[in-house]
Amino acid sequence: MIRRNTFILEQPKVEEPVVMSGIDRQNIMRLRINRIAIVQELRVEYILNYLKDCGVINEDDQRKIDMGTTPSDKARRLVDLLPSKTHIQDWYQSFKEALLNPEGGPEVKKRCKSMVEFLDNTVIHRPTSQNSRFSGSDASSMKLPHYEPLPMIDKEPRKSIPQNVLNLDSERHKGTVMAVREDYTAEKGVRDVVPEREDKMIPWSSDQMDSMTLVKGFFQQWVSTPDNFRSLIQVPEDHFKRLQESPALVDKEQLAAETKTLEKMRKLELVTVMARRKLLPEGFELCMCDVVHEVLFDKDNYHFYFKYLKNLELSDVNLLVDVVSSFASIMNNMEPTKGGVNMEQAVKLGFNLIDFVAEYGYFTQAEVIMTVLLMVLNKSQNMDTWMAKYKGLVKLMHFRNMNYDFQGVQMAYNLSNELMWKINMMSFGQDLVDKGEYFIELSTLMLEYGSSNSSFGYIQKAMKEVRTEDPANIIHALCQAVMVYSAKWSIKRAETLAVEAVQQAKEHFGCRHPLYIKALLHFCHFSSEFKQDQPGVDVAKHTLDTAKIVYGCETIQLALAHRALAKALLVVQKFDNMDYHYHATEALRMARGLLPDKHPMLHLFLHTSASALQWKALHSSKDLQNSTLRLAETQAIDALEIVATHYSEISLCTARMCVLLGQIKSKMDMVEEADELLHRAIVYMKLCQPENSNYLLLAMATLATLHKIFNRPKEAVNLFSHVVTHVDSAGVYLKWVHVCFDHLINTLQSLNQNKEADEFQIQLSQWLRDNPVYDKQITLEDLTAKPEPFSKFLDNFNVWEKRTKKVLDFAKKIVATGEDKS
Known part of the structure; x- marks a missing residue:
């Protein structure tokens, strides 16, 4: 009988340790050595059914594998899972047979077969510690050594003072004793081969470090953790807590991703410490470490690492450098003429490293990596290196466009164009070149130079060439198309593209991804230019809130989100509070902190801030008005100096900055200077824009308004008449054109030219009939709707082009029939 409140404690069952054979250990080591190549090349869906039939994996294993967010992530989960299957007979042989019999076409079978060859050609050597342990041993060497007595333990132990081990540059040049635990596999047994739990949530504020760290790369060793190591990474606990307490699924998913990111960053920080203090095994390069590869091949989560990197930079620590x-050290010793998997993996690693540092804003480092890559690739002249060089040059165009280095883009374009010609001259070369991204970058370059027609032609080609299985470039193409169609004032089609870009980004990447923010920013640009309504303000606020959650630190994308909201508030003239000024100021402050002095991208933020200041002056007291306008003038002059330097004096950007500065001067009652600036803007636009360009006509309308305000009615009438006669509204109501009609009619009436005023009144009525108000509102709900497949969207978008082509083909057929009869 058992008494109440009495518990029986059962003897815990002790599981017998799994005995692992030497062959299993060697096979596991083969998987580890080839892990990077397998993770990058393998698509698990081709071999999972075979492994299930052989009993190597079960339903629970497949569920864990399917939790991977990318093909590489799923492959990594499978590779990490296999070492725990040593209790299954022939588990490794079944894995190889699955690779030799994949469920795919010839190309898939070829790739899988090459993985088997890598595994078979991997030679596993016995650890050197084993040789030294058993070779040449005698009776005297087997005696236990004599140790001195341990010192007495103090009653009050000394507290070790943590130090910034990442900042000890002198350690790089000192010889440091390295304690390495060798032959760890034999000692730790099966514990080391159990895959890491990727789904386990690590404690956010835990700074505890193990005394030994497993450094993994092409080979693995246990290395002693540096003494007094203290992580400099600050964990955003409040941010994590908000995500954890949120009931939204998207917040839970982001928390899981950010937790893994934090764990990888801590590993990367620690390994960098060891590299700087000469604690890594001899010959072990930092860029070949597994944790570096895990970071660089985690492309969908690059943005989660940025806040930790910036956090370390505050302590003068730069891991990326x-x-x-x-990587540069590795590539300098590479021999591309031999080719092989090492060269291929090095190029992939280099491209991913470029993507990471460029997205982070380290364009100088991206240039360094690309220079090293191209120098190595230029040593070989075969098709594989040609293709790698072409991809590298297109990537070079991309991040130089991001950095507003347009002369550099032209140089990369010339080289890539020459290389493309070589590849296309090969009998099978035309099918190898992917021109989608190439045309996107050309379109971007042409638009920045103000050549909207050339940019339009290239983006049309890009949208046809971009591959449907490449969603990232689909988003890039759609966003660039929004800018091009907006520049051509094709409003309805620009709206269609802007909505499609946001929907496609959300469909493929979710609403917590930089590409989703990029699509939203392009929609905000379109909305502020043409829609100018309250839903546009709501979308801009959503963009800013999303950017704050996604990045968690100050980035150029967050600055652009502040700028987008400031512009949205300005165009709807929401001046009941100073939010528009706050967001414009925040955007400029962040941009100045992130970009070098006089960087060409700064002109965007200076333009928005100066515009906000001139509106603030109009709603300020007389005492503050003059000082506010002087500050706006200073910022506009700085912006004008930047664009004149980087875009040349005769350019669309320079002309638009002259217009802004002229507007500010007019509000400061500096009429002559304002008149001179607006005339200069018109002259510049006539030299670089078509005669019917709406940008040119808008500048003329601004100068005409200045003449009207300062009693120059005849000059105003001439300019307003030219604007309303030559404007092409493309079937859409434009408010500024309506204002021009009204000003023209009122000015003519003030000059007693009533007949001319009546004629323009009739012309206005006709214009309003032909260009009705387009008041369709685009809300957040519209942007979150599920899109149709991109290929179908493209067919519908280019319907007029198809119809025109069909008519032309029919006409050619008729002509050919007539010639045959004759």
């Missing part, structure tokens, strides 16, 4: 230097 160390990784880039390590």
